[in-house]
Amino acid sequence: MGSRTRVVIVGGGMAGARLAQQLGNGGTAAVTVLAEEPHAPYNRVLLAEVLAGRYPPEVIALPGPPEGVTWRGGVRVMRVDRAERRVVCDDGAVLPYDALVLATGSNAVLPPLSGLFGPGPGGGELPDHVRAFRTLDDCLALRAAIAEREGVPAVVIGGGLLGVSAARALAAGGARVVLAHQGEHLMERQLDPGAAALLRAHLAEQGVEVHTECRVRALRDPGVELANGFRLDAGLVVLACGVRPRSGLARAAGLEMGARSGAVLVDDRLRTSDPHIHALGDCAEHDGVHYGLAGAARDQADVLARVLGGDEAARYGGTRALVRLTLSHAGAGEGADGPLDLAAFGETVPGHGDDVVQLADATRGAYRKLVVRGDRLRGGILVGDLASVGTLARAWEDDEPLPAATPLLHLLTHDGGY
Numbered sequence: 001m002g003s004r005t006r007v008v009i010v011g012g013g014m015a016g017a018r019l020a021q022q023l024g025n026g027g028t029a030a031v032t033v034l035a036e037e038p039h040a041p042y043n044r045v046l047l048a049e050v051l052a053g054r055y056p057p058e059v060i061a062l063p064g065p066p067e068g069v070t071w072r073g074g075v076r077v078m079r080v081d082r083a084e085r086r087v088v089c090d091d092g093a094v095l096p097y098d099a100l101v102l103a104t105g106s107n108a109v110l111p112p113l114s115g116l117f118g119p120g121p122g123g124g125e126l127p128d129h130v131r132a133f134r135t136l137d138d139c140l141a142l143r144a145a146i147a148e149r150e151g152v153p154a155v156v157i158g159g160g161l162l163g164v165s166a167a168r169a170l171a172a173g174g175a176r177v178v179l180a181h182q183g184e185h186l187m188e189r190q191l192d193p194g195a196a197a198l199l200r201a202h203l204a205e206q207g208v209e210v211h212t213e214c215r216v217r218a219l220r221d222p223g224v225e226l227a228n229g230f231r232l233d234a235g236l237v238v239l240a241c242g243v244r245p246r247s248g249l250a251r252a253a254g255l256e257m258g259a260r261s262g263a264v265l266v267d268d269r270l271r272t273s274d275p276h277i278h279a280l281g282d283c284a285e286h287d288g289v290h291y292g293l294a295g296a297a298r299d300q301a302d303v304l305a306r307v308l309g310g311d312e313a314a315r316y317g318g319t320r321a322l323v324r325l326t327l328s329h330a331g332a333g334e335g336a337d338g339p340l341d342l343a344a345f346g347e348t349v350p351g352h353g354d355d356v357v358q359l360a361d362a363t364r365g366a367y368r369k370l371v372v373r374g375d376r377l378r379g380g381i382l383v384g385d386l387a388s389v390g391t392l393a394r395a396w397e398d399d400e401p402l403p404a405a406t407p408l409l410h411l412l413t414h415d416g417g418y
Contacts, residue, residue, distance in 0.1 A: 015281030346379025
C-alpha cells in the first residue's frame with residue numbers, strides 16, 4: 001500500500017459509491033469511504049418505491065464496495081486539515097490523504113414555518129410527525145407512520161419532483177394526502193402548464209388532493225395553517241421543498257464556493273481551489289452549473305476515477321440530463337388506470353424565433369411538446385406514451401441537426417420521426 005495513492009472519499013451516497021467502485025476495480029489507489037449514513041449505499045432515486053411499499057429496502061441497495069476499498073459507515077467528518085492533508089472524524093479517527101474527494105451531497109431545505117422547531121435544548125429537532133423526504137431513514141420512518149395508522153392525513157409541502165414522488169407514494173401506502181405547492185403548477189422546473197395539468201389529474205385519481213398557489217405558513221398541532229388562515233388536518237407532514245448543497249466542510253476549509261448555488265466550485269478535472277481536493281455530485285458546481293441530478297453525479301464519478309487513475313486527458317464537459325418519472329396507481333394494472341410516464345429534457349420554454357410542435361390527447365392522457373431552434377432540438381416534454389423519448393433525447397444530447405426533409409410534426413411519432 002505504501003506506493004499507492006491514498007484517496008479519502010467523504011460521503012457514501014450515489015456519487016461516492018460510484019467513484020469507490022470505479023477506483024476499487026482499477027486497483028491503483030488505497031480508497032477509504034467515510035459515510036455518515038450507517039446503511040450500505042442505496043439508490044436514492046428509488047426511495048419513493050420503498051415508501052409506496054413496492055420495493056423492500058434491500059432492493060434499492062447499490063453494489064457493495066469492491067475488494068480493497070475500506071467503507072466506514074456511521075462516521076462523520078468534522079474537519080479538513082488542508083495543511084497536513086488529513087481529515088478529522090467524530091469518532092476521533094484522523095485519516096491522511098493524497099487526494100480528498102468531497103461527495104457530501106445535499107440537505108433537504110427546511111422552510112421558514114412557524115412552529116417547525118420547538119423551544120429549549122431540543123429546539124433543533126423536528127416534531128415527531130414532521131419529516132423531510134431525503135434519506136432511507138426518512139423513508140422508513142414515513143413508511144412506519146402510515147402503516148401504524150391507516151388512512152392517516154398527510155400534508156406534503158412542495159410540488160416539485162420530490163414532493164410529487166412523496167405524495168403518490170404516501171397515497172399508495174394508504175395515507176390521505178394533501179399536496180400544498182406554492183407555485184402556479186406542479187414541477188414547474190420541468191413541466192409546462194399543459195403537462196402539469198395532466199399530472200395533477202393523475203394524482204387526483206390516486207387520491208392526492210392538490211393545491212397550487214398555496215403557501216403553508218405554520219405548523220399547528222395537529223395540522224398546518226395556510227397563509228389564508230385555513231387549517232389542514234395532518235397527522236403527518238412531509239417537507240419536500242427542495243435541496244441545497246451540503247458544503248459546510250468545504251466552506252470551513254476555505255475552498256472557493258459558488259455565490260448563488262452555495263456549492264463547491266470545480267474545474268474540468270473536478271478539482272476545487274485546492275488541487276489535492278476534488279468534489280462531485282450535489283455538492284459541486286461546474287462551469288456555472290449546479291446539477292443536483294443522479295445522472296450528472298454518475299458522469300462526474302466516472303471522469304474523476306480516470307483523473308485519479310492518472311489519465312491526463314480526462315475532462316468533465318457537463319451533463320445533459322433527462323428527467324424521467326413513472327407514477328403508478330397502488331396495485332394498478334395496464335390501460336387507463338395504469339401508470340403515468342413523463343419525461344422532460346433541455347429547454348422546455350421556447351425563446352424568440354423557436355419553433356414549437358405540440359400535441360395533446362386528453363382522452364388518452366398524452367401530451368407532447370418539443371422546442372426546435374433552427375435545425376436543432378432544444379428541449380421537450382412528453383407525458384403518457386414515451387416510445388419516442390429515447391430517439392428524441394439522443395438527438396438532443398448529441399446536438400445533431402434534424403433531417404431537413406422531416407416535418408416537425410413527425411418528431412412526435414413513435415419512432416422519433418426519423
